[in-house]
Amino acid sequence: MTSTAIHTLIPSPIAARSQGACSERPILKERGQREVFCGLTGIIWLHRKIQDAFFLVVGSRTCAHLIQSAAGVMIFAEPRFATAIIDERDLAGLADANEELDRVVARLLERRPDIKMLFLVGSCPSEVIKLDLSRAAQRLSSAHAGKVRILNYSGSGIETTFTQGEDACLASLVPELPLSAKTDAPALLVVGALADVVEDQFARLFTELGIDNVHFLPPRSSRHLPPAGPNTKFLLAQPFLTDTARALEQRGATHLPAMFPLGVEGTTAWLKAAAAAWNIDADKFNATVAPGQRRARTALEPHRFRLSGKRVFFFPDSQLEIPLARFLYSELSADLIEAGTPYLHKGHVGADLDALPATTLISEGQDVDKQLDRCRAAKPDLVICGLGLANPLEAEGFTTKWSIELLFSPVQGFDQAGDLAELFSRPLVRRARLEV
């Protein structure tokens, strides 16, 4: 029996939908107070992921205070992030600020010889005073050549929202990646920070599928930068990587559009996009993913009972909102009132967006007070929102889930589907238990 390549056997949901309903769907675009973090916050998980990198924010006391507050607890004696706090003397003249930065970097590298990659991270104040961190990175790279690679990106709030900081960071890494040639063996690059355990699960699945040349960006160490070039096909593991995807495409790499790997359907579609690109036999694909799918369905079952028909409202936070809403709706039968997202990149979240019902309001950007009015009027059963809103909404009688946990927890892949569902059902279970 001749086996058929998967993409001819099963119509790809992406191909069928990419130009579909999503482009016509009305989107509420709002402008006003945004209750979200700036891009500097990405340092919290990026420094855990790239284990020999240091993140130096060039900013104000506010930046230092933000990162410290977002990190929640000071677990690390000397964390691999810090702030070079600009003071009034630096504001007097820019030449001085550059010299000061050189001095701070020299002191830092002296203290931390284990650091192999240093990111100079721009902030609102450094952008406004036009401190040129890309030139500073070049200058410092040659000054510390051979010891440490120095890159820069901006995590400023005037340019980036929360997870866009990771996008800016990874985009700054792309020019550093070894360039592979068109003639090199086809390679798969998975882009976006994932928990190590999830990364390892995906790596095993790709191996079982017969895709061997698989790399991950960001890498766990700056010494193992993955190659990228015309032979590279990449899957986005996170929905907020607009600039990184563009930079990879400029290198000749090809994006494999897919749903994001959340839940059974998301993970299957995501893996299938790679399988299709590698012409993997459909039977083999199905056999490979079947055990994971079966486990995920088992794990999801008790949560569907708890979440089915529950009316859910998403405040914008990480750009994961559309894929998460898709998971809640199509895999747990939740009812979606509003899915708010800071930015809507239809090219990347199109497949997830198309799966959402027409009755769900999709909003982009934020005017928090108006959105709170809508939320109160809709009386949802579950509100997904940031830490600044959660307790006040709980005090008003709403059940909430803090969205940051959806980003910080390992939630992708078959074996995390149950964990992801549990993050949503736990607040409901808790409220049902309490009698105070």
Place this chain on the structure above:
Amino acid sequence: MQLTLWTYEGPPHIGAMRIATAMDGLHYVLHAPQGDTYADLLFTMIERRDKRPPVTYTTFQARDLGSDTAELFKTTALDAYERFKPEAMIVGASCTAELIQDDPGGLAKALALPIPVIPLELPAYQKKENWGAAETFYQIVRALAGAHAPAPGFKRTARLDGASPTCNILGATALGFRHRDDVQEISKLLTSMGITVNVVAPYGCRPSDIARLGEADFNVVLYPEIAGQAAQWLKRTFDQPFTKVIPIGVGATRDFIAEVAGITGVDPAPVFAQPDARSPWYTRSVDSTYLTGKRVFIFGDASHAIAAARVASKELGFTVVGLGTYSREFARDVREAAKLYGIEALITDDYLDVEQAVQALNPELVLGTQMERHIAKRLGVPCAVISAPVHVQDFPARYSPQMGFEGANVLFDTWVHPLMMGLEEHLLAMFRNDFEFHDAAAPSHLGKSAAPAKPPAHQAPPDAQPVFADTPQAGASITPVEADASGPVIWLAEAEKELGKIPFFVRGKARRNTERYAADLKLKSISIETLYDAKAHFSR
């Protein structure tokens, strides 16, 4: 440019937020970029406030910089007024908005709102959180109480005979270290002296209450870092004396009572004898002798650090080996205090300097902020928190003041509990080398369940070594415990390695569940598949 890993204080506009959030009926319009709203979570998460801070942010973006950020500020201020209808408004800029020089004060004035609008100038590149709180409180007091100021040179006349003296209690804010309970304790103390509390500010008051500050006979300044400047101005303007003693500890509380008696002429004798002041007896009871001469390192804001040193030295019999503060504005006071203990004060806001000092001084107890708690934890030194910066743990559900006689009781408990009791210490020294009692031995009452982990069938790499609370790997060879005889399930190396990736605090449970699952299915070995099959199986 200063290299900063962790900071003791936020920027000055956070101080302004602490004032605004402490009050009702006041709204803060802050010219700030996206991201500065992080500050809301300090109040909603750390302090567990049930309302959002009364702050509206303009949230300007890069594209606004080329157009009109000033217009954005005006629209935002107007919308905030319409929505929240506050009694008064404060307006200002965060660090980035300061650079674009839009003059929020002038812009807000141009709106001609029918309420007092108080402009704040908080230089973000020079000053810090406590300074910002003090300046904000001062500006609010000056604007709102100042509207009722008497003619210059006014002298307060003696009150009519029989009328009880009145005071304001100043300085308590949102996100303050035990401010909620200190206000309650000191209010109770003052009431028991026959003194009426006119206004507590800013904690829990309204702009209309600030306007009444001048009606009191004197001011009680609980936190000079925040209320000092306002109290000085009230003294000049309304001829209101203010208290200088911080009533932390029994001795200082008595001094405070004497000070208040001196100002008001009330008889302090009835409140001196406090049956609830248990700490003086506790510290004299014999078991406390083990506290004698314990070496203590103290760091915090100036007021709390100075007060803690006095309590540690005079009321617990400790030896103060280090004293310092991050409040540079109060460095002189701390240096003076340090001389009392024959030491040099540590004045720094670099927490690495503090860590170095703690390491060098080798104290037996650290009294500090959350930063020192982490330093102490790393160095294995007991620690109690005495000052901001705060953490969610510093907002206990129970009543837990630092000030007054009950505060002294709280200090006794919280500083002594991290230490090992004298008798316990004695017994430990006696049995230190006992075969069942050495550091590595499993607790005897846990019996067989505390058996050491069975060695994995295949040697896992060192980073995958299981670390469970329930199976200490202690060199428990001394206590003979047999391996389980009922046919062990073998962990394959890869599965063992995978298990190592699971967070340590749930790893023990994951291992047990997987083994139970494998046993139920009569499996001989556990693969990665088994691990995740079990995970799915138990997920409900």
